[in-house]
Amino acid sequence: MKILVCISKTPDTTAKIAFKNNNTQFEDAGVQWIINPYDEWYALVKAIELKEKDPSIVLHLITVGGADCDAIIRKALALGGDEAFRVDVESDDSYVIASQIAAFANKGNYDLIFTGKETIDYNGSAIGGMIAALLDLPYLSLSTQFEWNGTEAKVTREIEGGEEVDLVRLPAVISCQKGMAEQRIPNMRGIMAARTKPLKVITPIAVNALTHIVTYELPPAKAGVKLVPADDVAGLVKLLHEEAKVI
Amino acid sequence: MSVLIFIDHSDGHLKKASFEVASFGATLAKQMNTKANALVLGNVFDDLTQLGNYGINKIYQIQSDNFNHVDVKMFTSLIVQVVKQVDASVVLFSHSQTGKALAPGVAVKLNAGLVTGVCDLPKTNEGFIVKKTVFSGKAFAWVSVTSPIKVLTLNPNSFSVQIINENASVEPITVPIPNASVQVAATNKVTGEVPLSEADIVVSGGRGLKGPENWGIIEDLAHALHAATACSRPVADAHWRPHHEHVGQTGVQIAPNLYIAIGISGAIQHLAGVNRSKTIVVINKDPEAPFFKAADYGIVGDAFEVVPKLTAAIKEMQSK
Ligand SMILES: Cc1cc2nc3c(=O)[nH]c(=O)nc-3n(C[C@H](O)[C@H](O)[C@H](O)COP(=O)(O)OP(=O)(O)OC[C@H]3O[C@@H](n4cnc5c(N)ncnc54)[C@H](O)[C@@H]3O)c2cc1C
Ligand SMILES: Nc1ncnc2c1ncn2[C@@H]1O[C@H](COP(=O)(O)O)[C@@H](O)[C@H]1O
Numbered sequence: 001m002k003i004l005v006c007i008s009k010t011p012d013t014t015a016k017i018a019f020k021n022n023n024t025q026f027e028d029a030g031v032q033w034i035i036n037p038y039d040e041w042y043a044l045v046k047a048i049e050l051k052e053k054d055p056s057i058v059l060h061l062i063t064v065g066g067a068d069c070d071a072i073i074r075k076a077l078a079l080g081g082d083e084a085f086r087v088d089v090e091s092d093d094s095y096v097i098a099s100q101i102a103a104f105a106n107k108g109n110y111d112l113i114f115t116g117k118e119t120i121d122y123n124g125s126a127i128g129g130m131i132a133a134l135l136d137l138p139y140l141s142l143s144t145q146f147e148w149n150g151t152e153a154k155v156t157r158e159i160e161g162g163e164e165v166d167l168v169r170l171p172a173v174i175s176c177q178k179g180m181a182e183q184r185i186p187n188m189r190g191i192m193a194a195r196t197k198p199l200k201v202i203t204p205i206a207v208n209a210l211t212h213i214v215t216y217e218l219p220p221a222k223a224g225v226k227l228v229p230a231d232d233v234a235g236l237v238k239l240l241h242e243e244a245k246v247i
Numbered sequence: 248m249s250v251l252i253f254i255d256h257s258d259g260h261l262k263k264a265s266f267e268v269a270s271f272g273a274t275l276a277k278q279m280n281t282k283a284n285a286l287v288l289g290n291v292f293d294d295l296t297q298l299g300n301y302g303i304n305k306i307y308q309i310q311s312d313n314f315n316h317v318d319v320k321m322f323t324s325l326i327v328q329v330v331k332q333v334d335a336s337v338v339l340f341s342h343s344q345t346g347k348a349l350a351p352g353v354a355v356k357l358n359a360g361l362v363t364g365v366c367d368l369p370k371t372n373e374g375f376i377v378k379k380t381v382f383s384g385k386a387f388a389w390v391s392v393t394s395p396i397k398v399l400t401l402n403p404n405s406f407s408v409q410i411i412n413e414n415a416s417v418e419p420i421t422v423p424i425p426n427a428s429v430q431v432a433a434t435n436k437v438t439g440e441v442p443l444s445e446a447d448i449v450v451s452g453g454r455g456l457k458g459p460e461n462w463g464i465i466e467d468l469a470h471a472l473h474a475a476t477a478c479s480r481p482v483a484d485a486h487w488r489p490h491h492e493h494v495g496q497t498g499v500q501i502a503p504n505l506y507i508a509i510g511i512s513g514a515i516q517h518l519a520g521v522n523r524s525k526t527i528v529v530i531n532k533d534p535e536a537p538f539f540k541a542a543d544y545g546i547v548g549d550a551f552e553v554v555p556k557l558t559a560a561i562k563e564m565q566s567k
Contacts, residue, residue: 013496013516017385037497094361095354120383120496123364125342129319129351130361138428139319141348144490154432158491160257160344162436164316166429178483178490178497210360210394214376217387219522225529225539230548233556236528237564239544244526246505247448247472247561 001148001170002058003047004105005081006115006127008036009065009072013120019216026121026216035072038116038177040079045181046146047114048080058082062104064097066090070199077194078186084197089204092122092213098130099207106135111170112153117142117177128175138172144179250276250283251335252303253326255345258436259292263445264341266301268401270408271368272339273302277411279337279371285415286329288322289314299415301408307333307420313427317345320428323352328422330357330396342400343444350400359396366405366523383496383519403444404502405523443492446475448505449524451494453479453517455510455531455550459487464554465509471561477501479511495520510550513538530554 011017012032020027035044044061051057061076061084063069073084087100105113113135115128125141132139144163145156148170155166155174186194228236240247252272254265269285276283284305285298295306307329314322326349330338338353340346342364354361366387367378374391377399381388443449450469452462462476469476476492483493494501496519506524510531511517518541521527529542532549539545546553 011382013519017382019386094351098351098355121381123379123381123383123500124361125347125363126351126354126361129348130355132319133323133352133355136320139348139352140429141319142344155429158344159317159434160255160262161438161442162434164431164435165433167432168429178493210354210358211362211390211392214389214391216381217378217389219384219386222541222543225542225545227539227545227547230546230553233546233553233560234563236544236546236557237560240505240526240528241564244505244543246526247564 001054001056001112002060002108002110003050003112003114004060004062004108004110005039005044005047006101006113007039007044007061007063007073007076008116008119009033009063009069010036010119010121013037017218019218023215023217033068033072035076036116036119038118038120040076041183042176042178042180043114043116044076044079044081045184046176049181050148051080060085060108060110062087062101064089064091064100073199074194075186077197077199078190079184080190082197084199085202086199087202087204091209093209093211094124094126094130095210096207098127098134100204101127102131102134103205104202105131113171113173115173115175117175128173132173135173138168140166140168140172140174143174143176146174146180248336249281249333250279250337250339251330251333252283252285252339253346253349254285254287254298255341255343256287256289256291256293259290261291261293262341264343264403266408267403267406268339268341269298269301269303271401271406272337273411273413274409275337275368276302278368284333284335286326288325295417296415299413300410302411302413303415304413306415306417308417309420309422311424313424316431316434317348318427318429319348319352321425322349323356324425325422326353327356329420332420332422336396338396338398340398340400342402346400350398354398357396357398358394359398360392360394361398362390362392363400364402365399366402380523384500384502384523385519402502404447404504441473441475443475443477443494443499444501446501446503448472448474448507449477449501449503450474450507450509451477451479451511451521452482452488452509453511454481461551462488464551464558468507468554468558468561471558471565479517508538509554511538512536513541
């Protein structure tokens, strides 16, 4: 079995969100970059667990981005995986990114493609569904559990108002979220091993972007909190009813 | 050219988010001098013509018992065929579990640009530029869509429904129905609760509540307000509350009218998921808790004393 895990790079969750060049670019000065939590904690660790059970599994990681993604993909390799690939193109259009991954996956005959549920910077929730459509594969979105018995996969996924358990034949694309696996910390052996694992740079295919970001905007600042004394809950109720008009 | 709105339903009933996206689509259609039509897949008990109140013109419906589950590949194919048949140029979904599953594939198959998590009407006088939330609600991006067809998903609770009376008619439409791509083995629906993403009011508890046995005060307050309940990440991680209640950057992102945070410190990752709430109330015993900086109203005090009193005061107001 061959598994491809999609890895993206995002600013650390505590990074200050600010923009530069007339609000057209994210201000990355001083920002720490991390593996997108959904990709690291759930997609990657789940794939590693599958490989631990069945060492014949080939586990590949892919990222689409510039050379500044290399540190992130090495960090992912330190957790696990045999080989990594970086498609050398930067884009803010989901279709361009998904097309690169689909083109790569198409040649690799992967049985499973894992993505995170969404990137915590762009919040697209899009790449997994796009890859599935590009490759004409079933798409299991927002998955929380995955079991594989050798012929069929059993996938639990979040749906409107609850969850659904689906049986699916591979190949398939699975977007992963909480429940899939537990976060792991890379150990020294993994970090050393990652240094020598292959990281191949792939030339992108030609795709036209269908969207692009024009500008960014920050939400207006809050006016400041109105404190109500703890012994005057009625005062708070009044404010919520008469001033804020929310109850 | 027209706007086509995918109308989601659950167990045969239309959802609040579907009315929002219908109204958003109708307003957008007016702005673009065209009509808004809806697409309903499956059987619905509710009267579909009520969508006319939200500005919908025609409702295309494909009835089948096979559509009880959203099979992504099957639904994508059906939606794409309908879009082509009715010549829609904008396709709208709610940014719900269903919308997130369907919109990306529909966009690919139509060679359409996709913008998810839309939170305002697009600018259409020059090009097509859409506002979406990024950085888990900490910022917005304006995205230009350059393809002839556009696919958008609308954030729940981000557009106030506008009543535009149209006479809506239901029209059956036929397209070839593909095979299912997955076999559904089981579904577990949480019944009776207000779904978090659609709730107008959310009452949320953090580690300050000390343990799951103390959640009664949160539930009582939520009950009095017809609110949904939520929690911070450590609370879900410790299994005090179910995972689907975890809000924040790595949990559910919500934008209710009122968010009441009880015993939650207000870490940046928590704020990311809730800071689009219209009004935020914080109850915390520590006056230095960072949440107060993001709050509109606050009480510095012990949750175990304040919350039951608050619930009582709300009930008293309601009884008047
Ligand atoms: C990558 C990453 C992603 C994360 N994503 C999320 C996320 O999505 N959502 C999330 O919530 N967190 C997330 N976190 C965790 C986050 O950083 C905080 O640790 C977490 O939000 C703290 O939860 P808390 O406020 O419930 O607990 P604490 O920080 O322990 O705060 C408890 C609060 O309760 C107050 N308190 C105590 N007793 C009482 C009382 N009797 N009455 C009133 N108040 C009382 C205290 O003053 C304190 O402010 C993430 C962290 C990381 C590193
Ligand atoms: N540049 C990228 N390279 C590789 N995978 C990506 C990239 N961007 C997004 N993904 C994957 O797609 C998932 C969903 O991303 P998004 O649709 O942008 O929210 C992420 O969790 C990743 O697994």
